[in-house]
Amino acid sequence: xxxxxxxxxxxxxxxxxxxxxxxxxxxxxxxxxxxxxxxxxxxxxxxxxxxxxxxxxxxxxxxxxxxxxxxxxxxxxxxxxxxxxxxxxxxxxxxxxxxxxxxxxxxxxxxxxxxxxxxxxxxxxxxxxxxxxxxxxxxxxxxxxxxxxxxxxxxxxxxxxxxxxxxxxxxxxxxxxxxxxxxxxxxxxxxxxxxxxxxxxxxxxxxxxxxxxxxxxxxxxxxxxxxxxxxxxxxxxxxx
Ligand code: ADP
Ligand code: MG
Numbered sequence: 001x002x003x004x005x006x007x008x009x010x011x012x013x014x015x016x017x018x019x020x021x022x023x024x025x026x027x028x029x030x031x032x033x034x035x036x037x038x039x040x041x042x043x044x045x046x047x048x049x050x051x052x053x054x055x056x057x058x059x060x061x062x063x064x065x066x067x068x069x070x071x072x073x074x075x076x077x078x079x080x081x082x083x084x085x086x087x088x089x090x091x092x093x094x095x096x097x098x099x100x101x102x103x104x105x106x107x108x109x110x111x112x113x114x115x116x117x118x119x120x121x122x123x124x125x126x127x128x129x130x131x132x133x134x135x136x137x138x139x140x141x142x143x144x145x146x147x148x149x150x151x152x153x154x155x156x157x158x159x160x161x162x163x164x165x166x167x168x169x170x171x172x173x174x175x176x177x178x179x180x181x182x183x184x185x186x187x188x189x190x191x192x193x194x195x196x197x198x199x200x201x202x203x204x205x206x207x208x209x210x211x212x213x214x215x216x217x218x219x220x221x222x223x224x225x226x227x228x229x230x231x232x233x234x235x236x237x238x239x240x
Pocket of ligand 1: 011014016034035036037038039040041042043
């Protein structure tokens with residue numbers, strides 16, 4: 001279980017997280033949603049230790065992760081923008097990452113699964129955006145972790161690879177992994193997320209299941225329900 005406890009973070013004067021408290025259970029996939037710049041990546045990065053909160057705590061299985069690092073071995077992370085040495089070959093990069101993690105990995109299965117075996121001898125520079133993203137996905141998925149964090153995971157992927165990625169995540173849910181996802185793709189949320197954490201103005205504005213969000217707003221699609229939710233938010237703001 002992952003717990004965020006009253007998490008707060010400022011960048012200079014900009015208050016990005018103003019007290020986020022939330023728990024994510026094993027086997028649960030939670031989608032962190034919100035407008036651009038609302039703090040989704042910042043929240044995710046606190047879990048990875050890439051952003052240090054000013055206040056609050058983050059617990060994994062009851063233990064604080066602040067100032068710790070070993071716990072990161074239990075997280076598979078697919079960053080929004082992955083930066084790797086451009087002149088490295090794909091197979092060298094995969095090898096380097098497996099050596100760094102010292103954990104069993106199933107990169108060969110994933111190389112077949114995403115159909116990238118013909119690119120292993122290519123440099124990263126020579127790859128198309130979509131192929132690069134498949135490699136990034138493999139690097140995030142190849143270790144057996146308890147927690148997976150996906151920041152806009154399927155941006156740039158072709159439709160078939162998107163389906164492959166989603167099917168893989170469905171299996172991870174069956175295997176009781178804890179999954180945190182940010183995405184702008186509504187169908188990804190509908191297909192993968194058990195729950196939506198909608199962040200607005202640095203706080204959790206909405207925290208329910210996809211089904212509840214739709215039914216509460218008397219809508220048939222998640223897309224329309226989200227529009228209504230945001231309209232209500234602006235109306236409420238206008239009244240204050
Ligand atoms: P999101 O992922 O929801 O689009 P981010 O978490 O990336 O948003 O960013 C939230 C806000 O914090 C943005 O205004 C962004 O410019 C700012 N921000 C993020 N990281 C930093 C940083 N390292 N230094 C300064 N400002 C940052
Ligand atoms: Mg982001």
